[in-house]
Amino acid sequence: MSAANGFWSRARRHRSFVAGGALTSLLIATALLSLIWTPYGPTKMSLRYRLKLPSPEHWLGTDQYGRDILSIIMAGAQNSISVGVVSVSIGLVIGVGMGLLAAARRGWIEEVTMRASDFAFAFPAILLAIMLVAAIGPGSVNAIIAIGVFNIPIFARLTRGAAAAVWTREFVLAARAAGKGLTRISVEHVLPNITAVIVVQGTVQFAIAILAEAALSYLGLGAQPPAPSWGRMLSEAQTMIYINPMLAVYPGIAIAISVLGLNLLGDGLRDLIDPRLARQR
């Protein structure tokens, strides 16, 4: 396909896409590798080796329980990715569905959906997630659900706007004249034309989800010990800040690299998929 070739040849020259892609690949590769191999067990404590500095045995040193930092960071990547994938999927499936429905049916359905989104937007997202977790109880799964829920209005609103624009296009009228119903048109004609914006927003939300999960875990509302999590590593490092400040730096770097990579990837995708979008934002 000539269109696909064009995409990749432009993609290779797009700096933020390449950088973002590389960083995101690093994140994914680390998570995959940690499934089969980590230097030490990420939850294995060893009191004899507490708070060791970096050495050939422990590349990044050990924490206050003698766990190997590199191993926890690697296993933490799994956690971050699963939080991102699941919470973005929740927001994507429900939000895009709501947005498509609102754009197709208009009238009161659209009003209710959009006003509900406005209501959700009125709260800072992280506060909303904290409220939700407080209500349904702390834990990894609940944190994912909470982050997923705050993704719903974002995708709903984005989809409704983009879909409404597609609905005014002439080919939709032509499809209706061919006898297609609203659902069919939404799935066959509207959705494929707004995939680009949704994918771009998906990468951005992925990064936000990783940050949000780290924040929730930092507050003790996300992953519970001993499950490896970058956010919890930060909170545990907090008490050791004067003894070994590097304990906080490693997970911080891991979070920063992941979020930066995903954001660069999203920016790059936005430029590459639809140059017009770059100017709108």
Place this chain on the structure above:
Amino acid sequence: MTALLAVDNLEVALDTAHGPARAVRGVSFSLERGDTLGIVGESGCGKSMTALAIMGLLPEAARARGTVSLEGRDLVTLDEDALCGIRGNRIAMIFQEPMTSLNPVHPIGRQIAEPMRLHRGMSRAAALAETVRLLDRVGLPNPESRVGNYPHQLSGGQRQRVMIAMALSCTPDILIADEPTTALDVTIQEQILDLIHDLVDELGMALILISHDLGVIAQTVDRLLVMYGGAIIEQGSTQAVFDRLAHPYSQGLFAAVPKLGQGATRRLATIPGTVPDVSQMPPGCAFAERCPRVLGICREKMPEMTVLRPDHAAACFALGQTGADRR
């Protein structure tokens, strides 16, 4: 016997910022299989609204009243699901802009095959075979390899052929063509009109051709409606109307067509003024403000349709002074 399509006293009301507007006012006509009907008028005269009302595809702000009956079944009151079974199946439509009427993300073959799978329950393979046959019939070269093409790989004329293939895929009883050639080059226009004409003959469909181009209308349809301000102001057989334009508006419209050999010295004739705003229609004849033969009564009440000859009628108070010698 009930007519194939009978439009009776069709009204379309639009909600505008200035209040309700009557975009279509009391339009009535009927159509049998094999009939070809042209609707002429300038932008905003209600011709497209009439077509959309027949299809049940009016914009959200518009409401239709009156009846549109397809073999005795009223389409105006029909629900969306039932209409979906009629659109594309019994009544199909071709639009003005072939460049934007096809979905850019799907191959054309799939877009043509979809109505057949939807309405005729055809298998993928059967629909594909039929698609190739249709593309061949509408004159797209190498149809077997073209089915996988995306719209951007085709020219405007080719896309309009694809639209025609799509519209004909379920052999509808009625084909509505809304300015099908306006966006095309003149040479391509000819070919597309010939194609539509041949296909209508071949399949025994009824055709409603909407255009602002009198030349397009003259060579394609047998019967003609001239619309102005949402209402029919003149109607009849194409021959009779063209021979003896009765309504001052029709005469103005005809005079405004550029003619070859006239030389650059003569200015193109125009009709002074603009179409009145549909939300502020005068109580009398909508054309009164622009009419060269306006009478006092014209501003007070709407003229009735007057039969001039068995196949020719016009709605005007000043018909006594028709422009038989307009040329």
